[in-house]
Amino acid sequence: MHGPLGSHGEAGYDRALMRLYSDLAGWFHLLTAPEDYAVEATHYWQGLLDACDGPAETLLELGSGGGNNASHLKRWFTCTLTDLSPEMLAQSRTINPECEHIEGDMRTLRLGRTFDVVFVHDAVVYLTELDDLRAAAVTAFEHLRPGGAVLFAPDYIRETFEPGTDHGGHDGADGRSLRYLEWVRDPDPDDSLYEVDLVYVLREADGSVRVEHDHCLEGLFRREEWIEALRAAGFEAEERPGVEPEEFPGQRIFIGRKPA
Ligand SMILES: C[S@@+](CC[C@H](N)C(=O)[O-])C[C@H]1O[C@@H](n2cnc3c(N)ncnc32)[C@H](O)[C@@H]1O
Numbered sequence: 001m002h003g004p005l006g007s008h009g010e011a012g013y014d015r016a017l018m019r020l021y022s023d024l025a026g027w028f029h030l031l032t033a034p035e036d037y038a039v040e041a042t043h044y045w046q047g048l049l050d051a052c053d054g055p056a057e058t059l060l061e062l063g064s065g066g067g068n069n070a071s072h073l074k075r076w077f078t079c080t081l082t083d084l085s086p087e088m089l090a091q092s093r094t095i096n097p098e099c100e101h102i103e104g105d106m107r108t109l110r111l112g113r114t115f116d117v118v119f120v121h122d123a124v125v126y127l128t129e130l131d132d133l134r135a136a137a138v139t140a141f142e143h144l145r146p147g148g149a150v151l152f153a154p155d156y157i158r159e160t161f162e163p164g165t166d167h168g169g170h171d172g173a174d175g176r177s178l179r180y181l182e183w184v185r186d187p188d189p190d191d192s193l194y195e196v197d198l199v200y201v202l203r204e205a206d207g208s209v210r211v212e213h214d215h216c217l218e219g220l221f222r223r224e225e226w227i228e229a230l231r232a233a234g235f236e237a238e239e240r241p242g243v244e245p246e247e248f249p250g251q252r253i254f255i256g257r258k259p260a
Contacts, residue, residue, distance in 0.1 A: 021065075029095070030171075086103055122153065137150075153254075157250075176202070200213075236258075
């Protein structure tokens with residue numbers, strides 16, 4: 001699954017309401033496991049390689065979460081992983097101890113150094129305002145060397161959105177298990193938001209079971225809005241329909257290349 005949870009507050013993201021990224025973060029890899037990302041990470045690697053002019057050795061990820069994609073991308077890149085949530089960075093460190101981890105908001109992060117490529121996966125869905133998307137594009141631009149490229153992979157754009165349900169989960173080596181039901185809806189097709197409810201069934205190692213719920217609003221932007229946000233930041237921008245994994249029909253890939 002992609003992009004669970006989020007909340008639309010004044011800042012576009014209210015951590016207080018994000019249970020999976022705060023008090024439930026220790027369950028994240030049982031909701032969505034690193035091994036499930038091998039195929040799609042290869043697509044992102046290929047997309048970044050095609051887009052980047054010159055060597056592609058260093059990668060900055062914005063919103064790296066539990067580090068599932070990074071656990072594969074680190075075979076090809078030296079990865080710097082950034083996220084708003086310290087709890088999620090802690091989860092990522094458990095599977096990516098060799099990667100640099102830094103706390104930061106993709107709209108405002110400024111590390112004062114550049115990378116060959118920038119990668120923004122499903123964390124971008126938590127940007128619910130067009131101005132936030134534009135700010136994230138500027139962050140990517142500021143962290144790329146000339147000729148470098150960014151790849152954004154939103155779960156949906158306005159044109160590809162479909163309501164639906166999904167379920168899944170994993171059994172952990174520590175005896176804990178998680179199963180979830182995800183329900184995705186779009187109450188108002190005229191705005192730039194969709195709604196996600198998630199119910200988690202959490203089984204502890206001692207067999208006790210509890211049920212938790214999360215609800216969030218996520219961002220939905222039109223193709224032209226994506227392209228415009230990237231161009232406004234200074235990128236040569238394009239959509240790459242060929243890169244998205246087949247199992248995510250709503251996902252679209254946007255590439256920005258920083259002029260050499
Ligand atoms: C679904 S997780 C990302 C998982 C990641 N794609 C992976 O491969 O493991 C979404 C993450 O987005 C982060 N996030 C949401 N808004 C953010 C922002 N404005 N800046 C940085 N990270 C953000 C959350 O803290 C959360 O860790």
